[in-house]
Amino acid sequence: MTVGERLHGAAAELKRRGVPEAQANAEILLARVLGVGRNEVFLRRGRELSPRESAAFSRLIRRRLRRIPMAHILGVQAFLDFELAAGPQALIPRPETEELAAAAMDALRQRREEPLRLWDLGTGTGCLAVALARFFPKASVLATDKSPAALGLARRNARANGVGARVHLRRDDFFAPRRGPRAWADLAVSNPPYIPSGSMPRLMPEVLREPRLALDGGKTGLDALAAVIERAAEALRPAGVAALEFGRGQARRVSALLLRRGFERVRILKDAQGLQRIALAAKSGANPARCRPLRVAR
Ligand SMILES: C[S@@+](CC[C@H](N)C(=O)[O-])C[C@H]1O[C@@H](n2cnc3c(N)ncnc32)[C@H](O)[C@@H]1O
Known part of the structure; x- marks a missing residue:
């Protein structure tokens, strides 16, 4: 899946489960996985995520779905x-x-x-x-x-x-x-x-x-x-x-x-x-x- 597709899916899931600022949270967490600034995520939307990146992103999103604060996830x-x-x-x-x-x-x-x-x-x-x-x-x-x-x-x-x-x-x-x-x-x-x-x-x-x-x-x-x-x-x-x-x-x-x-x-x-x-x-x-x-x- 591409960066853009994963981002879209994760943001939608966070939103559906009532997590505040779903889109921003998904962008920040994906940026963390990719090791880039938040603005750069959008620029890479066409690139494929590696299986390791995809698994790491899923782990972070699961933590956010449990309503763990962003500052705790990011440290x-x-x-x-x-x-x-x-x-x-x-x-x-x-x-x-x-x-x-x-x-x-x-x-x-x-x-x-x-x-x-x-x-x-x-x-x-x-x-x-x-x-x-x-x-x-x-x-x-x-x-x-x-x-x-x-x-x-x-x-x-x-x-x-x-x-x-x-x-x-x-x-x-x-x-x-x-x-x-x-x-x-x-x-x-x-x-x-x-x-x-x-x-x-x-x-x-x-x-x-x-x-x-x-x-x-x-x-x-x-x-x-x-x-x-x-x-x-x-x-x-x-x-x-x-x-x-x-x-x-x-x-x-x-x-x-x-x-x-x-x-x-x-x-x-x-x-x-x-x-x-x-x-x-x-x-x-x-x-x-x-x-x-x-x-x-x-
Ligand atoms: C609202 S937090 C503020 C923390 C930090 N100063 C800030 O502004 O983000 C209140 C702090 O007071 C500490 N605290 C609570 N009761 C206390 C007490 N009886 N004696 C000393 N510290 C206490 C808590 O551990 C906590 O770190």
């Missing part, structure tokens, strides 16, 4: 301008988290060359920690997570992206009674689990293959956010910035939690879809200009 996920290894150990980084990273970078842009101390709480793949370490060349980033598997993936990603020496990975629980040093961090960034437990069964099949620890935010969805805000309030220096991602409809309650923990100048930013998804706030003493987001959709 990689792009984040901003770099790539991360992805897998079932940690949440697949999402586009709105790229916006959180951009907002955090903008908040401290004027201090870019300083030896900043940054904390990524719940690092997962390490996407935020790696992005921040790449953007702030003299910064030291503490990246913590409760999941040892996630920490292993984050370590691999930090090394692969050339920031392994400045991203310090440590196991830590948002809810641990132990308290670390106070007032040491210039930035606390976090995308904690924030989905209300009752909404978990309604998630897409692909999302349900991701770690529950990364998603489930307890009854109201705010358990981890509240704990992270408490930890950030202790860890941040005066003028330090908290940058947090949260779920739909949680903006008002997240703002209230921040104000209650002594944060000022709480700013709620919208994601590319116009939804309120990011909070920026400053510990007292912060210069408001430092909290001005530049690249986030309003």
Whole structure:
């Protein structure tokens, strides 16, 4: 069978079985098998697939039909301008988290060359920690997570992206009674689990293959956010910035939690879809200009 015929058949099968973005998925998986870019698949549509290529493509399509996420099948996920290894150990980084990273970078842009101390709480793949370490060349980033598997993936990603020496990975629980040093961090960034437990069964099949620890935010969805805000309030220096991602409809309650923990100048930013998804706030003493987001959709 030719590349074009196989592509057509696979895309139709994915679509018939309700897999989202069936055509794009089939193209990307076939490109992987052929070892070419996605655009080149179309250019080769007349060429015959070898039996080995055909079998490899069938294996990938069968995995996608089982609703295994594309990032797990491919083993990689792009984040901003770099790539991360992805897998079932940690949440697949999402586009709105790229916006959180951009907002955090903008908040401290004027201090870019300083030896900043940054904390990524719940690092997962390490996407935020790696992005921040790449953007702030003299910064030291503490990246913590409760999941040892996630920490292993984050370590691999930090090394692969050339920031392994400045991203310090440590196991830590948002809810641990132990308290670390106070007032040491210039930035606390976090995308904690924030989905209300009752909404978990309604998630897409692909999302349900991701770690529950990364998603489930307890009854109201705010358990981890509240704990992270408490930890950030202790860890941040005066003028330090908290940058947090949260779920739909949680903006008002997240703002209230921040104000209650002594944060000022709480700013709620919208994601590319116009939804309120990011909070920026400053510990007292912060210069408001430092909290001005530049690249986030309003
Ligand atoms: C929504 S994921 C975010 C991962 C990554 N920062 C990102 O943005 O893609 C939340 C992360 O918090 C971690 N986590 C969940 N509960 C935790 C807890 N109690 N203490 C520490 N980390 C926790 C999960 O393992 C997961 O890696």
